[in-house]
Amino acid sequence: xxxxxxxxxxRNFGGLAAVSNVSLEIKKNELVGLIGPNxxxxxxxxxxxxxxxxxxxxxxxxxxxxxxKSIGGLKPYTIxxxxxxxxxxxxxLFKELTVLxxxxxxxxxxxxxxxxxxxxxxxxxxxxxxxxxxxxxKLLEVVNLVDKKDELAKNLxxxxxxxxxxxxxxxxxxxxxxxxxxxxxxNPIETQELTDLIRKIKDDFNLTIIxxxxxxxxxxxxxERIYVLDYGKLIASGDPDSIKNNKKVIEAYLGED
Amino acid sequence: MIQFMQQLINGISLGSIxxxxxxxxxxxxxxxxxxxxxxxxxxxLGAYIGFVFATKTGMGFIPTLIVxxxxxxxxxxxxxxxxxxxxxxxxxxxxLITAIGVSYFIEAxxxxxxxxxxxxxxxxxxxxxxxxxxxxxxxxxIFILVVTVLLMIGLQFVVTKTKIGRxxxxxxxxTDAARLxxxxxxxxxxxxxxxxxxxxxxxxxxxGIYYNxxxxxxxxxxxxxxxxxxxxxxxxxIPGAMLGGILIGVTEALVSGYGSSLYKDAVVYVILIIIxxxxxxxxxxxxxxxxx
Amino acid sequence: xxKNQFTKTNLAWLLVIxxxxxxxxxxxxxxxxxxxxxxxxxxxxxxxxxAISLNLIIGITGQFSLGHAGFMSIGAYSAGVIxxxxxxxxxxxxxxxxxxxxxxxVVALIVATPTLRLKGDYLAIATLGFGEIIRIVIQNMKIxxxxxxxxxxxxxxxxxxxxxxxxxxxxxxxxxYSAYGRACISVREDExxxxxxxxxxxxxxxxAFVVGAIFASIxxxxxxxxxxxxxxxxxxxxxxxxxxxxxxxxxxxSFTGSFVSALLISVLNTSLQSFAxxxxxxxxxxxxxxxxxxxxGLLGKYEFKFSKLFDKFAKKEVRQ
Numbered sequence: 006x007x008x009x010x011x012x013x014x015x016r017n018f019g020g021l022a023a024v025s026n027v028s029l030e031i032k033k034n035e036l037v038g039l040i041g042p043n044x045x046x047x048x049x050x051x052x053x054x055x056x057x058x059x060x061x062x063x064x065x066x067x068x069x070x071x072x073x074k075s076i077g078g079l080k081p082y083t084i085x086x087x088x089x090x091x092x093x094x095x096x097x098l099f100k101e102l103t104v105l106x107x108x109x110x111x112x113x114x115x116x117x118x119x120x121x122x123x124x125x126x127x128x129x130x131x132x133x134x135x136x137x138x139x140x141x142x143k144l145l146e147v148v149n150l151v152d153k154k155d156e157l158a159k160n161l162x163x164x165x166x167x168x169x170x171x172x173x174x175x176x177x178x179x180x181x182x183x184x185x186x187x188x189x190x191x192n193p194i195e196t197q198e199l200t201d202l203i204r205k206i207k208d209d210f211n212l213t214i215i216x217x218x219x220x221x222x223x224x225x226x227x228x229e230r231i232y233v234l235d236y237g238k239l240i241a242s243g244d245p246d247s248i249k250n251n252k253k254v255i256e257a258y259l260g261e262d
Numbered sequence: 263m264i265q266f267m268q269q270l271i272n273g274i275s276l277g278s279i280x281x282x283x284x285x286x287x288x289x290x291x292x293x294x295x296x297x298x299x300x301x302x303x304x305x306x307l308g309a310y311i312g313f314v315f316a317t318k319t320g321m322g323f324i325p326t327l328i329v330x331x332x333x334x335x336x337x338x339x340x341x342x343x344x345x346x347x348x349x350x351x352x353x354x355x356x357x358l359i360t361a362i363g364v365s366y367f368i369e370a371x372x373x374x375x376x377x378x379x380x381x382x383x384x385x386x387x388x389x390x391x392x393x394x395x396x397x398x399x400x401x402x403x404i405f406i407l408v409v410t411v412l413l414m415i416g417l418q419f420v421v422t423k424t425k426i427g428r429x430x431x432x433x434x435x436x437t438d439a440a441r442l443x444x445x446x447x448x449x450x451x452x453x454x455x456x457x458x459x460x461x462x463x464x465x466x467x468x469x470g471i472y473y474n475x476x477x478x479x480x481x482x483x484x485x486x487x488x489x490x491x492x493x494x495x496x497x498x499x500i501p502g503a504m505l506g507g508i509l510i511g512v513t514e515a516l517v518s519g520y521g522s523s524l525y526k527d528a529v530v531y532v533i534l535i536i537i538x539x540x541x542x543x544x545x546x547x548x549x550x551x552x553x554x
Numbered sequence: 555x556x557k558n559q560f561t562k563t564n565l566a567w568l569l570v571i572x573x574x575x576x577x578x579x580x581x582x583x584x585x586x587x588x589x590x591x592x593x594x595x596x597x598x599x600x601x602x603x604x605a606i607s608l609n610l611i612i613g614i615t616g617q618f619s620l621g622h623a624g625f626m627s628i629g630a631y632s633a634g635v636i637x638x639x640x641x642x643x644x645x646x647x648x649x650x651x652x653x654x655x656x657x658x659x660v661v662a663l664i665v666a667t668p669t670l671r672l673k674g675d676y677l678a679i680a681t682l683g684f685g686e687i688i689r690i691v692i693q694n695m696k697i698x699x700x701x702x703x704x705x706x707x708x709x710x711x712x713x714x715x716x717x718x719x720x721x722x723x724x725x726x727x728x729x730x731y732s733a734y735g736r737a738c739i740s741v742r743e744d745e746x747x748x749x750x751x752x753x754x755x756x757x758x759x760x761x762a763f764v765v766g767a768i769f770a771s772i773x774x775x776x777x778x779x780x781x782x783x784x785x786x787x788x789x790x791x792x793x794x795x796x797x798x799x800x801x802x803x804x805x806x807x808s809f810t811g812s813f814v815s816a817l818l819i820s821v822l823n824t825s826l827q828s829f830a831x832x833x834x835x836x837x838x839x840x841x842x843x844x845x846x847x848x849x850x851g852l853l854g855k856y857e858f859k860f861s862k863l864f865d866k867f868a869k870k871e872v873r874q
Contacts, residue, residue, distance in 0.1 A: 055750060057746060080754070082749045082755070085749070085751065086752045093747065099739065099740050099747065099748075101739070101743055101807075109733070111751045113733050113736065118733070120729070123734055124728045125728070126728060133733075137733075177752050349849070353849070354674065355802060355806070359802050360845040362841065363842040364842060366834050366837055366841065367835055367838030368838075370832070370838060371835050373834075490679070525690065527690055531687050532683075535669065538669070538679070539671070539680075542672055542676055
């Protein structure tokens with residue numbers, strides 16, 4: 006079953022086509038890699054899919070309640086509420102909030118009390134906050150950060166910030182999760198832990214995951230299918246083995262000669 | 263038609279003064295992203311320095327102008343060194359509050375030293391006017407315009423043709439890169455303040471002559487309007503400040519002439535908001551997108 | 555996050571409120587707080603309401619507004635006009651306050667919708683513009699008696715200000731420590747990340763702005779009905795800046811800071827009263843010094859909380 010597909014997706018910046026004519030199909034519970042040299046348009050593609058940028062041309066469709074729904078050009082918060090979660094290449098945590106509160110912000114849309122309840126502290130406020138608190142702790146358990154729940158996000162070491170971002174994305178209750186270079190700046194041990202984490206959340210949360218990554222061992226190790234972008238265009242797709250031996254891909258990475 | 267031309271002339275001479283003040287705002291903002299709230303007060307100081315110098319020495323327009331400009335540029339540099347330099351890496355709101363503090367300090371000190379009452383500025387320029395088929399242009403207006411244009415040409419020359427001007431542009435594009443390329447950033451910032459303050463000082467003397475009356479709080483409203491002019495034209499862009507200043511001046515004059523002078527300030531603010539909402543980077547600015 | 559702990563904190567706060575009310579009463583009847591100090595107390599109370607409501611907009615939500623005096627003037631003039639119409643009947647204060655709140659909500663929505671798309675300095679200057687437009691409109695209206703302003707009877711005393719101070723604080727602090735407040739803080743911290751968390755950032759910005767405007771308007775009504783004279787010039791952008799200074803001096807994002815700072819600045823202003831001519835000089839110099847040596851404000855983002863205090867005690871007991 007297709008959960009996300011794009012047709013001829015294009016985004017121009019001035020005269021430059023950062024993403025051009027990209028058509029993808031992502032199936033339910035797949036773990037898909039998106040790779041390509043620097044500046045190939047991977048993050049721009051993520052930004053289009055999550056609503057940060059509007060497409061110049063083409064369509065994006067997401068499976069919502071059993072039907073494919075066009076989501077191209079919708080606001081990021083609407084898209085998130087349709088079930089897409091993401092992390093950022095250049096970590097964008099809420100630095101001055103605690104680890105726990107970062108998660109709670111992610112859960113914000115699933116908190117059911119009105120402004121007046123918040124202001125006058127009706128019983129529902131307490132019961133909802135209690136539920137949120139417990140669920141947030143569970144998510145922190147997944148990424149092993151319960152001990153740090155009261156630390157400010159900015160004080161976490163780099164690897165833990167990346168994990169917290171993943172947990173925060175999970176808090177939005179996504180069906181499709183985009184991870185933008187989750188292993189960037191991690192050492193081999195951390196990367197191994199991350200690989201396990203990605204597999205685990207995919208199963209436990211019944212997710213479809215698309216990840217951008219430069220660490221090829223990680224990509225080849227976890228991804229079932231890989232798309233390759235170069236100069237904004239899709240140049241190859243397939244399973245890890247076929248990508249490894251694909252001539253176009255090798256050329257794109259090594260340069261033509 | 264005659265009335266329109268008359269208001270246009272009045273507007274341009276008023277606007278050119280706004281432009282002179284706006285240039286200081288825009289250069290400082292361009293280089294250290296600070297809304298230098300005290301800039302309007304430098305303009306006020308220029309008027310007072312001119313007043314004191316002209317009445318004590320009895321000298322004419324040109325020496326008065328030069329003395330006011332030089333003194334103001336020194337004051338500008340000193341303020342930068344004492345108040346703003348320690349805040350280079352502070353948040354923008356911190357820097358803004360500091361500038362507000364400096365502004366209060368200058369205004370209150372001037373009130374203490376010179377008194378709170380308005381003073382009559384000596385008339386340093388020939389009186390009289392030209393009458394071109396009903397449109398009256400005073401000699402003062404012509405002088406103001408000529409002086410302003412000359413100063414702007416001078417500024418444009420400094421910024422585009424000299425070494426220090428190149429340094430200014432480099433620092434405003436990327437301070438760290440400029441430092442790595444061997445630009446003395448602190449010196450460049452000081453120079454920017456000197457330049458901006460000198461222009462504000464000149465504006466102070468010109469306004470003193472134009473309105474014939476100065477007071478310690480005279481910098482407040484023109485200061486805000488000049489800032490609006492800078493935003494209007496595209497903050498950080500030198501020709502933008504000139505354009506913005508003239509446009510604000512002309513708008514004010516036209517609203518006073520045709521509508522009600524009571525609402526002239528309101529119209530300026532409405533235009534400002536429209537510009538900000540429609541084209542936040544200002545008339546000559548380019549919109550930049552945040553990288554995600 | 556136990557439920558009973560909240561009741562404990564809430565009780566503690568209730569005690570503080572009642573205690574300070576009684577304390578002030580005792581001090582007044584004992585003659586320690588004389589008439590002059592009572593006036594200072596009014597100023598302090600009103601300034602705190604202004605500061606915490608602006609702090610919600612700037613410190614919590616990160617939207618740099620310089621138009622707060624505009625909303626204050628709406629509250630002041632609504633009350634002023636209605637007090638005049640009702641010949642100073644005591645209820646006119648509250649009817650006026652309500653009218654002020656309603657007008658402020660409408661105006662805040664009109665201001666917020668276009669301007670809150672702007673960021674940082676641009677937003678500051680746009681809200682400054684709106685604040686000035688409000689002032690100029692009031693200055694040119696007949697019903698407000700133009701630049702001359704309105705002379706009003708004194709209709710309220712410190713207990714009224716005290717009650718509204720308590721209400722304002724409870725509403726604003728409760729809002730901040732809820733899902734709504736967390737959403738607002740996330741907007742301040744990173745707008746794009748906040749949107750990707752499913753948060754409609756525009757909605758929360760407008761919400762904070764409107765709540766802030768409501769309380770600025772209430773402060774305006776309190777001002778008008780306790781200080782005899784209102785004029786448009788009182789509510790110029792300098793007033794907005796004065797409020798901003800209180801917020802920044804106390805620490806952006808810290809309501810405790812706003813309380814302390816409003817108190818200190820009002821006391822400083824009063825004690826320098828006899829040196830009127832150098833007061834502003836000292837005030838200006840102090841601002842510069844504070845920003846250089848303590849840019850995060852007196853308290854930074856620190857917030858006094860009974861829950862923290864109780865936690866500390868609890869931990870001590872466990873150790874013993």
